[in-house]
Amino acid sequence: MNKLNELMIFAKVVEAGSFSAAAQLLGVTKSSVSKKISALEQHLGVKLLQRTTRKIGITEAGQGIYQRCLAIQHELDAVEHEVAAVQQAPTGVLKIGASPMFGNATLAAMMPEFLLRYPDVTVNLHLTELQSDLIGEGFDMSLRMGEMADSTMIAQHLCTVKVLICASPSYLNRFGRPLAPADLESHQYLRWQQEDTAPFEQVVLQKNGSYYESKINSKISSNNAIALREAAINGGGITMLPDFAVEQQLAKGELEVVLPGYHINSYPISMVYPDRRQMPAKLSVFIEYLKTKFNR
Structure with a gap:
């Protein structure tokens, strides 16, 4: 991961045209940028930049490495866009745990309408009397009955x-x-x-x-x-x-x-899920859907 960071700093120096300008864009010191470039050159065993008092020049080896850096940056941008799309658009498999009675009497009948609203979501409704291990068993949410014991999970009241x-x-x-x-x-x-x-x-x-x-x-x-x-x-x-x-x-x-x-x-019946932070869109819209249905 450090080498990837050094490569991205090298690309920023080439684009900015100087160590000082790159340092300013990155929000770090000029000496820190210089050390990163030196460490990268030492690791690769080639000179990447020609330093003068007025400007820097890129070597032939540096030009090749820079083109690779652009490709890496492109892939990183694609990953970020993909993750952002997953977070923003409800999609993927939504695994829900509930008791057989609550699942059969209430939740199952609500699933078709939910899937009509969000056709890119697939629901896996797992019914058991046992309390599910949300993280260990890959659940997005569990509907649990009764008072909740102290837990690291988030518990949001759904109905009484x-x-x-x-x-x-x-x-x-x-x-x-x-x-x-x-x-x-x-x-x-x-x-x-x-x-x-x-x-x-x-x-x-x-x-x-x-x-x-x-x-x-x-x-x-x-x-x-x-x-x-x-x-x-x-x-x-x-x-x-x-x-x-x-x-x-x-x-x-x-x-x-x-x-x-x-x-x-x-x-009470509570909606229990691991964390509010970076909640996938598929879970966020399902929570709001359940709240709307039960408020009615």
Whole structure:
């Protein structure tokens, strides 16, 4: 890298016509320029410039090296223009990580419109319950649920999710609609169970500042919330799901909210990405797209 720097300084001296003029253009001292040229000549083993008290002249070897410097400068300019174009124009593969429920219920439906706006972008939507290693696995962004622990990543709030208790009308017509939290104990509960953790045996609800604990009975449990939603739609029991995951099913009448006067839980969803600096255009426009969609 030092030799490349010396070559570019040599080219600047030739173009400026003197060490002093080149030093002024480069913002360094005349002695620094002279030392760089001397070091380059010593490394190449040839004289590049003929120095006199009034002006400098370029040797035959120096003329050949200068032409090579012009070619190198041209390539450097092309690289800079290419990088600038990537930064300014949304293009390339955008790798996004999200949970299966959020990805399937919300993000996947948003991708076609985004790609119509930015046809030079390709989306790789990776769905997993595990938190992705953004840098190690090459992710541009991850959508994460819950409060963020201290991290070197940038976390930008996207939305707040409300958890709902719901069941199908057919199930509730058959087994009755709970009127109080204690009534949940006599129902079949479809339980989400995270891998490598003990299953929870009760749910906690809140109303007017008071908390109510209710034991639950489960014959069906899964680590996949989509499976639990489908089981609930088909009359398998009562379950808790985020509002975005059941919005359409509630509107269609496939599910209905149970104990609507009680609050269960709410949590944020955050857009997490490595750094704000030198953010590629493909990620910048995707962030703004998501913010616009969720603000609506």
